[in-house]
Amino acid sequence: xxxxxxxxxxxxxxxxxxxxxxxxxxxxxxxxxxxxxxxxxxxxxxxxxxxxxxxxxxxxxxxxxxxxxxxxxxxxxxxxxxxxxxxxxxxxxxxxxxxxxxxxxxxxxxxxxxxxxxxxxxxxxxxxxxxxxxxxxxxxxxxxxxxxxxxxxxxxxxxxxxxxxxxxxxxxxxxxxxxxxxxxxxxxxxxxxxxxxxxxxxxxxxxxxxxxxxxxxxxxxxxxxxxxxxxxxxxxxxxxxxxxxxxxxxxxxxxxxxxxxxxxxxxxxxxxxxxxxxxxxxxxxxxxxxxxxxxxxxxxxxxxxxxxxxxxxxxxxxxxxxxxxxxxxxxxxxxxxxxxxx
Numbered sequence: 001x002x003x004x005x006x007x008x009x010x011x012x013x014x015x016x017x018x019x020x021x022x023x024x025x026x027x028x029x030x031x032x033x034x035x036x037x038x039x040x041x042x043x044x045x046x047x048x049x050x051x052x053x054x055x056x057x058x059x060x061x062x063x064x065x066x067x068x069x070x071x072x073x074x075x076x077x078x079x080x081x082x083x084x085x086x087x088x089x090x091x092x093x094x095x096x097x098x099x100x101x102x103x104x105x106x107x108x109x110x111x112x113x114x115x116x117x118x119x120x121x122x123x124x125x126x127x128x129x130x131x132x133x134x135x136x137x138x139x140x141x142x143x144x145x146x147x148x149x150x151x152x153x154x155x156x157x158x159x160x161x162x163x164x165x166x167x168x169x170x171x172x173x174x175x176x177x178x179x180x181x182x183x184x185x186x187x188x189x190x191x192x193x194x195x196x197x198x199x200x201x202x203x204x205x206x207x208x209x210x211x212x213x214x215x216x217x218x219x220x221x222x223x224x225x226x227x228x229x230x231x232x233x234x235x236x237x238x239x240x241x242x243x244x245x246x247x248x249x250x251x252x253x254x255x256x257x258x259x260x261x262x263x264x265x266x267x268x269x270x271x272x273x274x275x276x277x278x279x280x281x282x283x284x285x286x287x288x289x290x291x292x293x294x295x296x297x298x299x300x301x302x303x304x305x306x307x308x309x310x311x312x313x314x315x316x317x318x319x320x321x322x323x324x325x326x327x328x329x330x331x332x333x334x335x336x337x338x339x340x341x342x
Contacts, residue, residue, distance in 0.1 A: 052123030068196035
């Protein structure tokens with residue numbers, strides 16, 4: 001384990017511009033650098049810090065904000081340019097908010113992250129992004145996001161503001177409370193869906209809300225189970241709430257939420273109102289892909305102990321991504337094109 005940490009630290013150091021690496025790597029003090037060399041170092045330092053800022057915003061995690069588009073998809077309005085534009089605007093607002101939340105969370109956790117075997121190499125705890133810059137960045141993103149939300153409509157602004165306040169409560173206090181921390185994460189996904197409904201003036205189905213909440217709980221409990229296994233006896237140095245989680249409790253929560261997610265989705269596909277709205281009796285076979293996705297995620301939780309997070313691994317996992325893309329393709333084909341008996 002020590003060899004891995006040293007290698008990662010060395011790699012991080014090699015990626016820095018010479019002017020930021022300290023005296024051991026500096027030019028000779030007897031040679032005055034030219035103006036061109038200093039300008040080049042300044043440019044390299046700017047690019048290096050900019051890369052750290054982008055990494056802090058976690059753009060690879062913004063895919064979660066696609067939940068704001070769900071109401072448009074399941075209302076069969078995906079080809080309406082006006083609604084798609086409003087949904088895209090809502091997506092952009094939540095990407096700004098997500099960047100602010102990730103930055104704010106890293107600022108709050110900077111002390112703990114500096115002793116974490118993986119998180120210590122993130123831009124803020126490693127010093128690549130200075131704390132003052134991170135705080136200003138978070139504030140600017142929040143102002144831009146909420147200002148843009150207000151331009152969409154008041155209802156959307158209210159949900160976006162609630163999402164931000166919920167994340168504030170999570171970051172500063174409630175993430176230390178077991179099970180409540182995961183519940184708040186699930187609430188964030190529900191708020192994304194509701195925000196999409198407000199932005200497009202589409203009434204959100206109770207099934208869509210239930211499936212979103214249960215799926216988010218399932219993914220959240222899977223992440224905590226992975227963290228608990230990785231932390232072993234040293235749980236206090238990773239996440240405070242892990243001290244009060246148990247492997248048995250999380251395994252039970254995973255089973256319950258997995259079964260509930262699959263059951264509610266199947267009930268949705270078989271509901272008479274769903275079949276009447278989509279003019280098809282053939283949405284239920286898509287449940288097979290939901291089952292496959294759930295099982296694959298459980299496998300990632302168990303088989304990738306060295307990964308930082310199974311929710312990150314699933315976005316890089318070929319089989320999981322393939323399952324999701326097949327599910328999306330089949331649902332769109334059935335909902336928008338297949339009309340047996342219609």
